[in-house]
Amino acid sequence: MSSPKGENVRPTPGRVKEALFSILSPRLEDARFLDLFSGTGAIGLEAASRGASEVVCVEAHRETAAAISETVDELRVGKTVKVVAAPFERALYRLEGTFDIVFADPPYASEIPLKMFELLRERKLLDPEAVVVFEHSARTILPEIPGYRCTREEVYGDVALAFFDPVDRS
Secondary structure, eight states: OOOOOSTTOOOOOHHHHHHHHHHHHHHHTTOEEEEESOTTSHHHHHHHHTTOSEEEEEESSHHHHHHHHHHHHHHTOTTTEEEEESOHHHHHHHOOSOEEEEEEOOOTTSOOOHHHHHHHHHTTOEEEEEEEEEEEETTOOOOOOTTEEEEEEEEETTEEEEEEEEOOOO
């Protein structure tokens, strides 16, 4: 597996990844899976290996996205996994259809990307039964996210996973 170099890549720890997929397993079969701030692509590739019908990995850093593409080629999963080299805003404007699962792992030092949550709804990219999983530092207290309800939060050492369901604004 090609591994991107640089400080902009912080892979999700193995035990967090295992816990994530244990939680998501009932939803994965034939799911459309969106991996935002993809980094190494490991989460999206794991989703594909566990039955997701389509995976889109979005990564803003070109070199990092190229490394994910190399891995996709090496694993021969190009029919299932698509790599988009673009900032999340631009990628979300380009994507079509709805996703069943969205996983977002932005840099911990950055602000909570409220725009990401907003665009997912505005662009109607979420299936009504979708879940948005947001990885963040366990030290970060998440604000309320308009249009979403946090249904679960799990903490694994320094890493936390927050699970959001979209809610009707009316």
